[in-house]
Amino acid sequence: MSARRLGSYGGWGQEQPTPTVPEVPNVQVTLPTSAYGQTIPVVWGKCRLPAAYIWVPPILTVTSTHIEYWDTITSTTAKMSARLRFARPLVPNSTWTMRKLYANGKAIYDATSGYRAKGLKFRAYDGKSTQPRDPTMVKEEGETNVSAHRGYLDIVVTDFDIAGLGAPPVFEAEWIQDGASTHDYDAFTTFSGSIAFGQIIPVWDQGKLYGFDTAPNATLYSIYSVSQYFSLDLPADALAYYALFRYSRALDRLIYLGSFAGFGGWKAVLVDGSTGAAIDTVNNVVASSGISGDPGCLIDFASSAIMVGVSDDVGIFSVLLTEAAVTLAYSSAEGWGGYASVQCVTPGEQRGSEVDVWLCADADLVKVTFTSSGFLKSSSVLATLPNDLRYAVYDDDGDLVVWTDAATVSRINGTTGAVEYSKTVPYQIQANGGTRRLCAPDLNRLTEDFYFAAGGTSYLTDLKTGVTRSFTGANASVTGFAYDGETETAVVVISGQPRRLRLIAGDGINDRLLSDFLEDLMVHGGGFDPSEVATENIDDLIQGAVIDVTAGVRDIARSVIEPYSIAMFER
Structure with a gap:
C-alpha cells in the first residue's frame, strides 16, 4: 500500500523548481518629442548639428530566448522609429545632402565611405516645397494625420534598435549644401588572366561575387576587399x-x-x-x-x-x-x-x-x-x-x-x-x-531605394513613395548591374569585368564666398530684395554658417564681418 499522500503520484503535488525568467533590460522607451519653443538653427553651406526629436511612436521592447546547443541565448530588441529635426536651410528649396550620421557620438552612416550600421533604415529630407509625407509616419499615424514637414532638414529613422544604447540616443549629422554625389568605381584585383562575364551572382550577406562566362568558367570575388578569391573549374x-x-x-x-x-x-x-x-x-x-x-x-x-x-x-x-x-x-x-x-x-x-x-x-x-x-x-x-x-x-x-x-x-x-x-x-x-542590364530581383538586396542605370546616369527610386533621384556621371558602357541597399553598393560589369560602384556624397563647394552668405542672409533671412543688397571687395572664404535669425539679420551680419574688418552701411 502506497504511503504517498493523495495527488503526489508521479511527482505531482510536490514542490517544483521555479522557472528562470530572463531579466528584461532597462531600456528607456519614452522621451519628450515636442520642439515647441525651441530655437531651430538656420544653416548655410556645411554644418554638423545635433537633432531634436519631433515624433516618436511607442517603442516596443521584445526579449526572446532560444537554445543553441546546450546554452540558452537571450536577445532583446527595442525598435524605435523617429523623426529628427536638425535645422532650417537659409535658402529655401536649396539642395542638401546628409553625409554622415552619428548616434551618441558613434558613426552609424558615412556616405563618403559607403558605411551603414547593420539594420539602419532612414530617409533624409532637405525640406523642398515638393517634399512628400514620410511613409513610416503615414503607416503609423495615417495619411490625414501627417504633414510633409517642408522647410526643414529632417531624417526619419525606421525600426532603429536602441537596446544596446539603453535609451533613445543623441543623433548628430553632417549636412552639405549642393553636395553632388559622384560615382566611385573600384576595379577588382585579379590573378593572371581574366574572363568575360556573362552572368554575375552577388551574395550580398557574405560579401561574395560569382562571375560566369559561357565556357563555362567561374570566378569568385570578395566584394568587401575588391579582390579575387579563386577560380572554379566547372x-x-x-x-x-x-x-x-x-x-x-x-x-x-x-x-x-x-x-x-x-x-x-x-x-x-x-x-x-x-x-x-x-x-x-x-x-x-x-x-x-x-x-x-x-x-x-x-x-x-x-x-x-x-x-x-x-x-x-x-x-x-x-x-x-x-x-x-x-x-x-x-x-x-x-x-x-x-x-x-x-x-x-x-x-x-x-x-x-x-x-x-x-x-x-x-x-x-x-x-x-x-x-x-x-x-x-x-x-x-x-x-x-x-x-x-x-x-x-x-x-x-x-x-x-x-x-x-x-x-x-x-x-x-x-x-x-x-x-x-x-x-x-x-x-x-x-x-x-x-538589352536588359538589370539583374533579376533575387540578385538585388533592396531597402529604401531601387537602383537603375542608363545612358550615363544613375537613378534611385524610393520604393515607398516612387520619387526618383538622378546622378549624372555614371559609366555608359555598363552591361550588367545589381544593387545592395544595405551598403549602398552596386556591382557592375564593364567590358566583361566586375567593378564595385558606390555613390559618394561630395563635399560640395569646399570654400564659399563670404559675400554669397551675406547676400543670402539679407535676402532670405531678412526679406530684402536682391537689388537692395550689395557687397563690394569681399573675397574672404568660409565653409558654412549656423545662425539664429531671431537675433536679427543686421546684428548677425555685423558679428560675422567684424573679425574681417568689413564695414556695413545702410542707406
Missing part, C-alpha cells in the same frame, strides 16, 4: 547556351541551366560552390523551348532550395536542390495561364514550407505559391495594370513595386491589389532577353 560539357546561374546559401551549391542548341534539351547542373566539382545533373528541364534573359529566382529553405524559372514559350518549371542532387520538381505546358510573356520572376513571402513567387505576366501581377519540394500549389492574379509589366520588387511590408513598359512605377498592396501610387520614371526597364 565540369566540362558539350553545351553552348547557358541561363539562370544561381547560388544556394543554405547548401553552398551553384546551379545553372545549359543547352547544346539553345532550343530545348536544357539540363540543370549542380556544382559545389567552393570547389566547382560536379554534383548532379537532370535532363530536359525545358524540353522544347529557349530561355532568354534571366527569368527566374532561387529560394533557400532549411536544408534544400528550389529554383523557379520560365521558358520562352511561357512554360513554368521548378527544380529541387539538395546537397547531393538536383531533380525536376514541376513543369507546366507551354502558354501557362494563357500568357504571351513573363518578364520577371520575383521571390515573395516565405512561410515555413512554402513560398510565394510573383510573375510579371503580360499586364497581370500573378502570385504563384510553391511548396519547399518545388510543387506548384496555387496561383492567382493580384492586380492588372493598364500597361504590360517589366519588373517587380517585393518590399519589406508585403507590398509589390512594379515597373511597366510605359516608363511608370506603381506600388500595389500585396493583400488587396489596390494601387497605392503610380508615377512616371525617367528611365525604361528593358524587356527580358533583350
